[in-house]
Amino acid sequence: MPSAPPDGTPVPVDGHLDGAAVADLAGTPLGIYVHVPFCRTRCGYCDFNTYTAADLGPGASRATYASQAIAEIEFARRVLGPGAPAVSTVFFGGGTPTLLPPADLAAILAAIDRQFGLAGDAEVTTEANPESVDRRALADLRAAGFTRISLGMQSAAAHVLAALDRSHTPGRAERCVEWARAAGFDHVSLDLIYGTPGETPADWEHSVRRAVAAGPDHVSAYALIVEDGTRLAARVRRGELAPPDDDAMADRYLAADDLLAAAGLTWYEVSNWALGPESACRHNLLYWTGANWWGIGPGAHSHVGGTRWWNVRHPAAYAARIAAGHSPGQASEVLTDAERRIERIMLTTRLASGCPADDLSPAGLGGARAAVAAGLAEAGALDAGRVVLTRRGRLLADAVIRDLTD
Numbered sequence: 001m002p003s004a005p006p007d008g009t010p011v012p013v014d015g016h017l018d019g020a021a022v023a024d025l026a027g028t029p030l031g032i033y034v035h036v037p038f039c040r041t042r043c044g045y046c047d048f049n050t051y052t053a054a055d056l057g058p059g060a061s062r063a064t065y066a067s068q069a070i071a072e073i074e075f076a077r078r079v080l081g082p083g084a085p086a087v088s089t090v091f092f093g094g095g096t097p098t099l100l101p102p103a104d105l106a107a108i109l110a111a112i113d114r115q116f117g118l119a120g121d122a123e124v125t126t127e128a129n130p131e132s133v134d135r136r137a138l139a140d141l142r143a144a145g146f147t148r149i150s151l152g153m154q155s156a157a158a159h160v161l162a163a164l165d166r167s168h169t170p171g172r173a174e175r176c177v178e179w180a181r182a183a184g185f186d187h188v189s190l191d192l193i194y195g196t197p198g199e200t201p202a203d204w205e206h207s208v209r210r211a212v213a214a215g216p217d218h219v220s221a222y223a224l225i226v227e228d229g230t231r232l233a234a235r236v237r238r239g240e241l242a243p244p245d246d247d248a249m250a251d252r253y254l255a256a257d258d259l260l261a262a263a264g265l266t267w268y269e270v271s272n273w274a275l276g277p278e279s280a281c282r283h284n285l286l287y288w289t290g291a292n293w294w295g296i297g298p299g300a301h302s303h304v305g306g307t308r309w310w311n312v313r314h315p316a317a318y319a320a321r322i323a324a325g326h327s328p329g330q331a332s333e334v335l336t337d338a339e340r341r342i343e344r345i346m347l348t349t350r351l352a353s354g355c356p357a358d359d360l361s362p363a364g365l366g367g368a369r370a371a372v373a374a375g376l377a378e379a380g381a382l383d384a385g386r387v388v389l390t391r392r393g394r395l396l397a398d399a400v401i402r403d404l405t406d
Contacts, residue, residue, distance in 0.1 A: 011329030024305030059316030367403030
């Protein structure tokens, strides 16, 4: 949830959704995203909607957050009505969700189950900073029904972590994987970032090898983006740090792909690798395939049946809306059929399963043929098959997608 949400129309105080959106509920998977907007310190590269204790000000606190999130879950149940299916995926993101006590996270999850019901095979994920969990916390989360943990490792090189303002020490993430496995988590993911100023090819290879050796069944690797308004952007602007180099980023990506493939992890989305289909993040797949989700918490985004809305960003403003029994939604938009089609193309093209060629316009089919000819994509029969990025195409995914959405 980066800064500057789009403009939109006001959300009704009662959160009402039109009949067309609600009618989409029954036959479409439903996920719940829970945004926990708290961090102990702010990483220099981060522009997500997060707050340290010093940032919060009056009217918001970690201690009262679980009850507010539960109130929004109850509100969501009223808005979505009896046609909502059982929840198939839950994802706690942030911020640092595990700055809340495990009992608070468990209470929020229990409220989701109480209001909507959790599907029998529901995937329940929480992100965690390695310094924010220990053996006991991970055991408590597993006992509460969490099935998946996503750890922000980022790098195994101390100087790279320092450049990112990460607070954990090298080796801590790997220890957390061990504790998570001991607690009974079958699904453990590690997040990595490449392209940090000062990172060498050897640093990156070392980080990927360390991640693989820890034994996760899922790895995400993201290119560093220098976001305006962040501390990292200010350091780059002053010349204190060099900006990321595009060629080096491409080399890092290919190195990661080689090392992860050698360890049996296969890409299923441009930035994500898994040991098999059962290890892919089902919640993210729900986003990428245009399903429905309700976002709980300050700044969280939701989507139901082509209607998209986003909550007020500051925890104090969110708390005030919740206390009044009002929707915390700040604004919304209704996507046209054409906009939904373009979003499907943009998202499914990033998946290893590819974009259905039937979604493409005549101009987009021309773009697909050009991508195939350039070695950036593969395709079955273009008028009825799928367009799938090649390895080289993954490096130029944004450019390929622009051609497909013409």
